Amino acid sequence: MRNILERVGFSPVTFIQLVLITVNAQLIYAFWDIRNTIPKDFPAAMGVTDAQAGTLYSMQGLVILLGTVALGWIGDRFSIRTIMFLTTMGVGAISLFITVSSPHLSLGTLLVCFFLMLLLSEVLFKPANFKAVRISTTEDHQGTAFGFFEFGRGLLAFLVSLLWTMMLTMGATPKTIMMTSSVIVIVAGFFVFFAVPKDQRVGDDDETQTSSTMEAIRGVGHVAKIPVVWIAGINVFCIYGTFVAAGTYFARYLQAGYGAGAVAAATFATVVIGLRMLPLVSSILVEKVFTSTAHFMRLLEVMLAAVLFIIGVMFMLNQPTITQYPADQVPDNIISDGVFWTLVVLMLIASALTFMIRGVYYAPIGEFGVPKKHSSSAMSFAITVGYIPALLAPVVLGGLISPSITDANENVITEVLTSTTTLGIAFFGLAVLALVAAIMSHALVRMHPKTKAQSV
Secondary structure: OOHHHHHOOOHHHHHHHHHHHHHHEEEEEEOOOOHOOOOOOOHHOOOHHHHHOOOOOOOHHHHHHHHHHHHHHHOOOEEEEEEEEEEHHHHHHHHHHHHHHHOOOOHHHHHHHHHHHHHHHHHHEEEEEEEHHHHHHHHOHHHHHHHHHHHHHHHHHHHHHHHHHHHHOOOOOOOHHHHHHHHHHHHHHHHHHHHHOOOOOOOHHHHHHOHHHHHHHHHHHHHOOOOOHHHHHHHHHHHHHHHHHHHHHHHHHHHHOOOOHHHHHHHHHHHHHHHHHHHHHHHHHHHHHOHHHHHHEEEEEEEEHHHHHHOOOHHHHOOOOOOOOEEOOOOOOOOOOOHHHHHHHHHHHHHHHHHHHHHOOOOHHHHHHHHHHHHHHHHHHHHHHOOOHHHHHHHHHHHOOOEEEEEEOOOEEEOOOOOOOHHHHHHHHHHHHHHHHHHHHHHHHHHHHHHHHHHH
């Protein structure tokens, strides 16, 4: 085992650290990820519409933009155990409060709760988490490290989503699922407190001891001058927009456009989440087949653009003959089985391509030799640029869905179908983003030999 680890740039200690970080990195999102498995019923359980839910989900992008560059360096100053324990317990407490208090919380209160919950998980936890992945191996094996990390997260996300789907099939209410997820987050916090070594830090010891706040700020200024950080950030920006759509809105659009049921949508979403394990394949391909991560991403991004365009065309050409129907009485003739299952397969292919790209899209920062002392700032900067869709995409994509008609008690009495023309245009927009990402990867391919030549 030691020899195997050494061949991919790990020591036993760094590999165990990576495993522990991966487990907690996913379980901290157990509550947040409910939106992917039950995209229609999760907002309803909180008493909000799809458009309002999009605003809640956009808090992820807001906290990243406001705090990641400024606060990402905190990860270098505290132990992994401290960061993981405090942020995980904080997220668990907030999600428990939302669960117990819904659906009687105002939108303003929910916005504050989601902001604080994501401030803990995205701003204080994630940069330190990515930094740990970055330093766990050498520059030549960054694709492997990030691929394993995303594979582990994908496996855990799939298992948790499968649990939600099983509970839904057995008649569990959305609030029961929310309560269960809150407990999982809190238990994960207790687990990581005892599992992670007390004094293990994210950064190198000498780096942590000598760095200062001003040095961290100067580090941000330094990485802002590095072209690869900007190009990687733009690449992440484009792919993350599709990631938001695949993770939350592909299943929701099948419901909104063609009336797919809750269990069917949850099953589809669970399969999509299972595809998040594909970054393990990405890491193998990057190591064994492709010259660099950029070559790999360029090919997959061109393929992704083509698939998204075809999905958009299918939505445009297959418009239902009805616009609404009584709640829980979905007509049988909304869409033919052939068209529906073709859409499902194409969406799964698009999701698979997106997740494979996402598994390695930070790797160029390591491959292009960004100094380790600036790696936290580089990651934070790329995260800030790349995660802008986390602020915009939920608002835009959620706002496209036509709201249901409810009675005075907020019970749905009539389901309103969303125009499939509108949904088709959304997929055309995602295809354009994928093409821009391919251009960015092509730029990295052109830069890579020059960078290597300069470093010799």
